[in-house]
Amino acid sequence: MAQLANVSIATVSRVLNNSKPVRPELRERVLKIVQETGFQPNAIARSLVSKETRIIGVMIPDISNNFYSNLIYGIDSVISEYDYSMFLAISDEVVDKELKYLRLFKEKQIDGVIIASIHFLEGNIQTLQEIQVPLVVTGHDLPGYQIPTVNVNNVQASYDATAYLISQGHRKIACISGPLWDPPCGLDRMGGYRKAMRAHDLPIHEGFVVEGEFTAKSGYEAMRRICEEKIRPTAVFVATDLMAVGVLNYLYDHGIRVPEDISVMGFDNLELASLSRPMLTTVHNDPFMYGKAAAEQLLRQIRNEPVERMSSVPHHLVIRQTVSALLE
Amino acid sequence: MAQLANVSIATVSRVLNNSKPVRPELRERVLKIVQETGFQPNAIARSLVSKETRIIGVMIPDISNNFYSNLIYGIDSVISEYDYSMFLAISDEVVDKELKYLRLFKEKQIDGVIIASIHFLEGNIQTLQEIQVPLVVTGHDLPGYQIPTVNVNNVQASYDATAYLISQGHRKIACISGPLWDPPCGLDRMGGYRKAMRAHDLPIHEGFVVEGEFTAKSGYEAMRRICEEKIRPTAVFVATDLMAVGVLNYLYDHGIRVPEDISVMGFDNLELASLSRPMLTTVHNDPFMYGKAAAEQLLRQIRNEPVERMSSVPHHLVIRQTVSALLE
Numbered sequence: 001m002a003q004l005a006n007v008s009i010a011t012v013s014r015v016l017n018n019s020k021p022v023r024p025e026l027r028e029r030v031l032k033i034v035q036e037t038g039f040q041p042n043a044i045a046r047s048l049v050s051k052e053t054r055i056i057g058v059m060i061p062d063i064s065n066n067f068y069s070n071l072i073y074g075i076d077s078v079i080s081e082y083d084y085s086m087f088l089a090i091s092d093e094v095v096d097k098e099l100k101y102l103r104l105f106k107e108k109q110i111d112g113v114i115i116a117s118i119h120f121l122e123g124n125i126q127t128l129q130e131i132q133v134p135l136v137v138t139g140h141d142l143p144g145y146q147i148p149t150v151n152v153n154n155v156q157a158s159y160d161a162t163a164y165l166i167s168q169g170h171r172k173i174a175c176i177s178g179p180l181w182d183p184p185c186g187l188d189r190m191g192g193y194r195k196a197m198r199a200h201d202l203p204i205h206e207g208f209v210v211e212g213e214f215t216a217k218s219g220y221e222a223m224r225r226i227c228e229e230k231i232r233p234t235a236v237f238v239a240t241d242l243m244a245v246g247v248l249n250y251l252y253d254h255g256i257r258v259p260e261d262i263s264v265m266g267f268d269n270l271e272l273a274s275l276s277r278p279m280l281t282t283v284h285n286d287p288f289m290y291g292k293a294a295a296e297q298l299l300r301q302i303r304n305e306p307v308e309r310m311s312s313v314p315h316h317l318v319i320r321q322t323v324s325a326l327l328e
Numbered sequence: 329m330a331q332l333a334n335v336s337i338a339t340v341s342r343v344l345n346n347s348k349p350v351r352p353e354l355r356e357r358v359l360k361i362v363q364e365t366g367f368q369p370n371a372i373a374r375s376l377v378s379k380e381t382r383i384i385g386v387m388i389p390d391i392s393n394n395f396y397s398n399l400i401y402g403i404d405s406v407i408s409e410y411d412y413s414m415f416l417a418i419s420d421e422v423v424d425k426e427l428k429y430l431r432l433f434k435e436k437q438i439d440g441v442i443i444a445s446i447h448f449l450e451g452n453i454q455t456l457q458e459i460q461v462p463l464v465v466t467g468h469d470l471p472g473y474q475i476p477t478v479n480v481n482n483v484q485a486s487y488d489a490t491a492y493l494i495s496q497g498h499r500k501i502a503c504i505s506g507p508l509w510d511p512p513c514g515l516d517r518m519g520g521y522r523k524a525m526r527a528h529d530l531p532i533h534e535g536f537v538v539e540g541e542f543t544a545k546s547g548y549e550a551m552r553r554i555c556e557e558k559i560r561p562t563a564v565f566v567a568t569d570l571m572a573v574g575v576l577n578y579l580y581d582h583g584i585r586v587p588e589d590i591s592v593m594g595f596d597n598l599e600l601a602s603l604s605r606p607m608l609t610t611v612h613n614d615p616f617m618y619g620k621a622a623a624e625q626l627l628r629q630i631r632n633e634p635v636e637r638m639s640s641v642p643h644h645l646v647i648r649q650t651v652s653a654l655l656e
Contacts, residue, residue, distance in 0.1 A: 055415075063404070064599075064616075069397040076391070076418045080425070085432060087383075088416040090404045097408070104413060216603055245603050252605045271392075275544055275573050277580045277605065288392075 057105040059089040061117040074291020102127040134301035150294045157315040158192025169326030174208035174233040176222040189239040219246025235263035241270040259324035278321035385433040387417040389445040402619020430455040462629035478622045485643040486520025497654030498563040502536035504550040517567040547574025563591035569598040587652035606649035
């Protein structure tokens with residue numbers, strides 16, 4: 001093509017991409033050959049010249065979890081506006097897969113990366129730093145790294161949820177946290193619960209603090225363990241809605257009424273929360289907003305515009321039907 | 329690089345990709361320069377030579393719908409095994425976006441395409457045919473086209489669901505279908521219901537046949553309309569679980585007991601079906617299996633192996649708690 005027109009490849013590229021001015025005469029010569037040969041610049045050849053693939057890599061742990069599918073929806077709503085497309089990597093929370101995809105991101109020379117969940121191990125972090133493309137991490141705070149993050153304040157939101165239960169007269173409050181290997185849903189949400197209990201001088205019965213594993217089934221099992229304790233809580237704060245639905249189902253299956261016998265507070269405000277009966281009182285934590293915010297931060301980086309080091313997505317309580325006031 | 333080694337680009341490519349034998353002497357020369365220059369073949373340059381990108385394009389209408397996120401999970405479980413990665417296109421059911429992504433698939437020279445939902449309009453079909461890469465369509469039958477499809481037999485599955493209600497003594501059976509613009513969930517599932525009613529000589533009260541719009545809310549509204557009829561059905565077949573949960577919620581909110589007062593049969597067997605209380609009796613229609621089957625058919629095409637023109641994913645009834653036998 002460049003040979004036919006007797007111009008350099010760079011000139012062809014400039015004309016086709018309109019990237020830099022080209023003498024009108026050269027420009028015409030190139031366009032004429034394009035017409036005559038039916039030459040179609042393909043995206044791959046073009047990206048070799050422009051160093052731009054207009055592809056964003058997104059890594060999530062689990063696509064069947066509605067939280068992450070809505071996160072992707074939020075990312076897509078922004079990037080598709082700007083004609084970026086998405087390279088989706090599902091890690092299944094397997095460290096080897098995470099590393100494989102990070103390397104693939106690097107190899108495919110994508111324009112930016114959004115990571116929703118990752119094990120922060122040395123190999124991963126090193127590869128993350130080597131990729132040298134704009135990067136945003138969601139759902140984690142990363143003190144000590146220069147990587148921009150988008151997250152809800154999990155400690156504060158869990159504090160608010162627990163404090164609400166306390167304001168309704170509850171004193172014996174249980175907590176089902178996320179798994180502790182996931183700091184945001186594990187440590188942080190349990191931490192907010194503990195902080196609220198301490199701030200109100202309430203004792204924590206350690207048999208009431210149980211670690212779940214994200215699934216509804218694990219919430220079901222965690223509630224079973226709590227109910228096997230000698231004393232029974234009047235309320236339970238559950239670190240994710242999916243686990244909270246498991247809690248509601250355990251209580252329903254065992255004839256324990258919600259909220260008359262026990263109050264339940266969730267976290268996330270998934271669609272599920274309003275589909276359950278009774279409808280779940282919960283913390284609004286919108287994955288679509290995370291996705292949007294992360295994509296906006298990423299595009300800003302790509303355009304060399306200033307970026308917030310830690311963006312916080314706002315949260316609020318959604319009061320529905322699963323928490324009752326305790327009359328003393 | 330090829331210049332430094334004084335060999336052709338094709339030779340470099342052969343050595344780096346191990347694609348064809350190269351004289352040992354040339355091979356060594358290339359590898360030496362690779363070492364000296366730190367040359368890293370990147371995926372883009374490599375794909376220009378090998379004509380292979382190892383990327384599969386996947387188009388879905390809606391990522392926040394669990395059905396499609398599990399479909400993607402099924403696709404990913406197969407292609408990631410073979411080191412393919414996924415380019416995800418979310419069409420939002422917007423015709424313009426569908427066309428845009430089809431063109432992008434073509435431009436990015438991806439190795440294959442799986443389409444889960446598309447408007448079968450002329451522009452789309454023409455572009456589909458122009459892409460000229462292996463293609464599989466899921467969730468649609470395409471009589472009259474040579475495109476391989478993966479689908480459940482929607483008519484038969486809906487027939488079976490309705491016939492089960494009839495076998496339990498129900499005669500006044502309502503049907504909430506998917507939207508009619510979506511033939512598989514609209515026409516086909518409603519068609520199976522009508523066929524079963526006719527086969528058992530049961531009259532269809534047209535006020536009992538209502539078109540839903542996939543969402544739980546639309547199921548809720550459809551059930552409201554059915555309950556406003558002068559007579560009440562004893563059972564309702566709902567074409568998707570999400571709408572069926574809307575039906576359950578309408579009945580719960582209006583003090584109508586399930587299954588004592590009315591029986592409810594869903595379709596899909598989403599996780600939601602076992603999370604609802606009472607647990608939903610439904611048709612098992614596994615999107616993960618669709619995804620797996622579609623990916624397998626696609627990889628077979630890519631390897632030039634024979635492909636089934638229409639693959640059928642098996643279905644079966646899952647009997648839980650929302651259908652009761654009617655005593656006469």
